[in-house]
Amino acid sequence: MDLRQLRLFCxxxxxxxxxxxxxxxxxxxxxxxxxxxxxxxxxxxxLLDRSRRTVVPTDAGQVLYRYGREILDLDERARTEILxxxxxxxxxxxxxxxxxxxxxxxPPMLTEFKRAFPGVSIALHVDDTHAVIERVLSRxxxxxxxxxxxxxxxxxxxxxxxxxxxxxxxxxxPWASRxxxxxxxxxxEPQLMQQRGAGVRIVVEDHLRRAGVRPERLNVVMEMxxxxxxxxxxxxxxxxxxxxxxxxxxxxxxxxLSVVPIEGFRILRDFYTVRSKTRVLSRAAEALLAFFRExxxxxxxxxxPGASAAGxxxx
Amino acid sequence: MDLRQLRLFCxxxxxxxxxxxxxxxxxxxxxxxxxxxxxxxxxxxxLLDRSRRTVVPTDAGQVLYRYGREILDLDERARTEILxxxxxxxxxxxxxxxxxxxxxxxPPMLTEFKRAFPGVSIALHVDDTHAVIERVLSRxxxxxxxxxxxxxxxxxxxxxxxxxxxxxxxxxxPWASRxxxxxxxxxxEPQLMQQRGAGVRIVVEDHLRRAGVRPERLNVVMEMxxxxxxxxxxxxxxxxxxxxxxxxxxxxxxxxLSVVPIEGFRILRDFYTVRSKTRVLSRAAEALLAFFRExxxxxxxxxxPGASAAGxxxx
DNA sequence: GAGTGCGATAAGCTTTCCTTATGGATCTTC
DNA sequence: GAAGATCCATAAGGAAAGCTTATCGCACTC
Numbered sequence: 001m002d003l004r005q006l007r008l009f010c011x012x013x014x015x016x017x018x019x020x021x022x023x024x025x026x027x028x029x030x031x032x033x034x035x036x037x038x039x040x041x042x043x044x045x046x047l048l049d050r051s052r053r054t055v056v057p058t059d060a061g062q063v064l065y066r067y068g069r070e071i072l073d074l075d076e077r078a079r080t081e082i083l084x085x086x087x088x089x090x091x092x093x094x095x096x097x098x099x100x101x102x103x104x105x106x107p108p109m110l111t112e113f114k115r116a117f118p119g120v121s122i123a124l125h126v127d128d129t130h131a132v133i134e135r136v137l138s139r140x141x142x143x144x145x146x147x148x149x150x151x152x153x154x155x156x157x158x159x160x161x162x163x164x165x166x167x168x169x170x171x172x173x174p175w176a177s178r179x180x181x182x183x184x185x186x187x188x189e190p191q192l193m194q195q196r197g198a199g200v201r202i203v204v205e206d207h208l209r210r211a212g213v214r215p216e217r218l219n220v221v222m223e224m225x226x227x228x229x230x231x232x233x234x235x236x237x238x239x240x241x242x243x244x245x246x247x248x249x250x251x252x253x254x255x256x257l258s259v260v261p262i263e264g265f266r267i268l269r270d271f272y273t274v275r276s277k278t279r280v281l282s283r284a285a286e287a288l289l290a291f292f293r294e295x296x297x298x299x300x301x302x303x304x305p306g307a308s309a310a311g312x313x314x315x
Numbered sequence: 316m317d318l319r320q321l322r323l324f325c326x327x328x329x330x331x332x333x334x335x336x337x338x339x340x341x342x343x344x345x346x347x348x349x350x351x352x353x354x355x356x357x358x359x360x361x362l363l364d365r366s367r368r369t370v371v372p373t374d375a376g377q378v379l380y381r382y383g384r385e386i387l388d389l390d391e392r393a394r395t396e397i398l399x400x401x402x403x404x405x406x407x408x409x410x411x412x413x414x415x416x417x418x419x420x421x422p423p424m425l426t427e428f429k430r431a432f433p434g435v436s437i438a439l440h441v442d443d444t445h446a447v448i449e450r451v452l453s454r455x456x457x458x459x460x461x462x463x464x465x466x467x468x469x470x471x472x473x474x475x476x477x478x479x480x481x482x483x484x485x486x487x488x489p490w491a492s493r494x495x496x497x498x499x500x501x502x503x504e505p506q507l508m509q510q511r512g513a514g515v516r517i518v519v520e521d522h523l524r525r526a527g528v529r530p531e532r533l534n535v536v537m538e539m540x541x542x543x544x545x546x547x548x549x550x551x552x553x554x555x556x557x558x559x560x561x562x563x564x565x566x567x568x569x570x571x572l573s574v575v576p577i578e579g580f581r582i583l584r585d586f587y588t589v590r591s592k593t594r595v596l597s598r599a600a601e602a603l604l605a606f607f608r609e610x611x612x613x614x615x616x617x618x619x620p621g622a623s624a625a626g627x628x629x630x
Numbered sequence: 631g632a633g634t635g636c637g638a639t640a641a642g643c644t645t646t647c648c649t650t651a652t653g654g655a656t657c658t659t660c
Numbered sequence: 661g662a663a664g665a666t667c668c669a670t671a672a673g674g675a676a677a678g679c680t681t682a683t684c685g686c687a688c689t690c
Contacts, residue, residue: 001390002317018668031648033669038646043394045401050668051593052454053656059406059597060397067393071386075316078382079358082375086360091374139367278366278686282374333637346679348638353677365637368687593655 003075005039006068008032009047013065016054091284092121096141098199099227101271102126104246105161106145113291120284129199137276142285144274147199147244148206157272160292162299164245165200165207165267167260168252170237176258183265187213190221192233192241200227204242207267231257242267318390320354321383323347324362328380331369406599407436411456413514414542416586417441419561420476421460428606435599444514451589457600459589462514462559463521472587475607477614479560480515480582482575483567485552491573498580502528505536507548507556515542519557522582546572557582 011021012032022032040047047061057065085091097106102124110122127135129146136144137154149157167186169175175189194201205215221239224230230241231248235256243257251257273292275281281289326336327347337347355362362376372380400406412421417439425437442450444461451459452469464472482501484490490504509516520530536554539545545556546563550571566572588607590596596604 002319004317019666027647028649029668030650030670034647037669043397045397046595049454049595051591051595051656053667055668056454058595059599060400063396063400064393067389067396071389071393074382074386074389078379078386081378081382082358082360085375085378139364139371276366280361280364280366280373284374334635342678343680344637345639345681349678352638366687368636370637 001039001042003072005035006064007072008035009039009061010065010068010072012036012048012055013057013061016056018050018055086283091119091282092123093143093282093285093288094123094125094141095143095145095288096125096127096132096135097145098129098132098147099126100147100163100199100244100246101145101160103227104244104249105163105271109292109295113288116291117284117287120287122288128195129202133274136274139276139279142275142279142281143288145271146274147269147271148202149272149274154277155274156277157274158289158293159270159296160273161246161271161296163269163271165203165242165269166245166248167240167262168231168234168243168248168257169240169260170235171255171258172237173240173258175240175260178260180261180263182263183211183213186240186262186265187217188219190239191218192222192224192230192239193218193220194227194230194241195223198227200242200244203267203269207265211265316354316357318387320350321379322387323350324354324376325380325383325387327351327363327370328372328376331371333365333370401598406434406597407438408458408597408599408603409438409440409456410458410460410603411440411442411447411450412460413444413447413462414441415462415478415514415559415561416460416475418542419559419564420478420586424607424610428603431606432599432602435602437603443510444517448589452591454591454594457590457594457596458603460586461589462584462586463517464587464589469592470589471592472589473604473608474585474611475588476561476586476611478584478586480518480557480584481560481563482555482577483546483549483558483563483572484555484575485550486570486573487552488555488573490555490575493575495576495578497578498526498528501555501577501580502532503534505554506533507537507539507545507554508533508535509542509545509556510538513542515557515559518582518584522580526580 008021008025008027011024012018015021015024018032018036019029022029025032036048043060043064045060046058047064049056049058049061095106095110103126106124110124114120114122125135125141129148132141132144132146133149133152133155135141145160147163149155151157167181175181181189208215208218222233224233224238224241227243227247231243231251233239234241234243235251240260248257248259252259273289275285275289323336323340323342326339327333330336330339333347333351334344337344340347351363358375358379360375361373362379364371364373364376410421410425418441421439425439429435429437440450440456444463447456447459447461448464448467448470450456460475462478464470466472482496490496496504523530523533537548539548539553539556542558542562546558546566548554549556549558550566555575563572563574567574588604590600590604
């Protein structure tokens with residue numbers, strides 16, 4: 001039995017006529033006759049009494065008519081809901097983010113997206129960059145947002161927002177009143193470093209290498225987990241540390257942290273969205289990616305919120 | 316979309332695997348792949364994410380899974396109910412009857428049938444013989460029961476029960492003490508006659524013609540509608556009248572009516588069931604007909620309840 | 631890296647579904 | 661009651677869908 005047979009059968013019962021129903025379904029009368037016969041063979045019972053010009057259902061036919069109406073209604077509702085899912089943005093998006101984008105970049109952006117698409121339910125999970133990428137590939141997160149991304153064939157990365165990683169210290173630190181320090185001074189200075197795998201650490205080490213400095217030469221006095229831990233340690237006077245501008249904007253404004261410009265060395269980076277190359281994305285996830293692209297384009301490269309403040313301090 | 320596709324899709328979601336589901340449905344994996352692809356083409360969306368070894372539904376797939384489960388459940392229930400209708404005796408039977416069988420023969424029989432088949436709902440409609448036959452042919456009654464039937468090509472008649480039509484009068488009537496009257500006396504006697512079309516009238520007139528008496532010679536002093544009217548008029552001393560033995564049994568026992576035997580003239584008849592030759596009968600109606608046949612055979616010709624009493628009075 | 635297993639696709643055969651044509655029965659009109 | 665119109669069933673033949681076997685690309689395990 002298929003739904004087309006059921007639809008035809010119910011139409012015949014409604015119209016009390018094979019040929020009227022066949023017309024309405026744009027098939028010929030013999031096709032309609034054959035389909036009902038096929039249905040009767042399958043159910044091993046006569047469904048329609050054709051002994052007179054007006055066709056009426058048998059008892060079995062009445063049972064099938066009743067259930068058939070319900071089934072066809074469910075079918076219609078399923079199609080409508082699936083179509084709505086495709087045309088309207090609804091459903092649930094699970095986003096994973098590392099601390100950089102997860103703590104400071106995504107919350108306001110996701111809040112704005114949710115306002116634009118109230119039908120979307122959003123879940124944000126924060127983890128370190130390496131874990132976020134793995135969980136995207138294992139299909140646990142539909143979209144990831146990270147501060148650093150190593151090219152992998154099964155990953156697609158797109159820029160999300162522009163960030164600057166700056167060297168900071170507490171206001172009581174000798175460098176708080178310096179206008180500039182050299183890179184050699186940075187290498188020697190007691191350093192707070194985030195855990196292995198954190199996006200900031202990856203990017204810093206990468207930029208150091210490009211500047212001819214081996215990261216192993218850094219005077220790392222403490223490994224401090226992720227962004228917030230390193231920040232609080234610096235505020236407490238534990239040393240200098242590299243942090244994302246997005247993460248320190250309020251602290252710089254309150255004077256609890258100072259940005260230390262480095263001569264001839266500046267770390268600008270993008271946060272990236274990452275997704276699995278082979279995964280089919282829901283319409284909601286696609287809408288979120290489109291929203292991110294729009295925001296990135298509007299920010300004209302997506303300057304971080306603290307970029308101008310850091311720039312004026314440097315001039 | 317057909318229900319087989321839907322069943323396959325739900326099985327794939329349950330098993331998270333095309334090939335496992337295909338096995339269980341006794342088709343090959345490529346057939347399963349093609350069917351799901353066909354469904355996706357029809358609904359214009361991807362339903363299953365196959366990028367990994369475990370197949371999972373997309374958002375649209377989850378919607379279809381939910382509705383699909385409901386639809387398949389309804390399908391199963393429809394089939395079960397239709398099958399039960401065929402195997403168990405259930406449903407509604409509409410029986411039409413003329414006064415003879417309708418007032419006295421069918422009620423106890425239908426009560427007994429109902430006790431044997433509690434799932435059957437029975438509706439009994441009483442009308443005159445002619446109307447009953449017409450309403451059977453127009454498919455309003457599935458089965459009719461009448462006291463007389465004229466052969467018609469579109470009708471099937473079967474014997475239901477044996478009846479005798481006897482001449483009766485009140486106990487105060489001069490004939491109440493007669494052991495026998497002649498047919499000539501009957502012709503001349505003031506007569507109560509049922510309405511044109513009533514089964515008793517048809518049968519009486521038929522037997523009179525066969526005995527060489529034209530029915531128009533009867534001394535009809537009143538036309539009294541149907542059976543009960545004629546009976547009450549006779550009890551009240553309005554004259555003699557022909558009545559069915561089934562109809563007068565209690566009255567004869569109570570002495571409010573007397574049977575008058577007629578020399579050389581006895582009217583024995585069968586009540587008949589009638590049905591349309593071309594109509595498809597429900598299982599319940601067929602069971603009822605089988606029950607009637609059984610009862611008729613058990614009654615060994617189906618003697619009417621008052622037959623022995625009338626016979627002993629005649630001897 | 632090699633081997634295994636899964637789903638997609640191609641090619642070809644089988645089954646189902648459609649159409650046109652025709653016949654029998656019901657129904658309406660004269 | 662006869663003639664004509666209309667309805668549903670059935671037959672025959674072509675088109676479309678569904679099935680199978682074979683093969684390939686990719687994920688996964690050891």
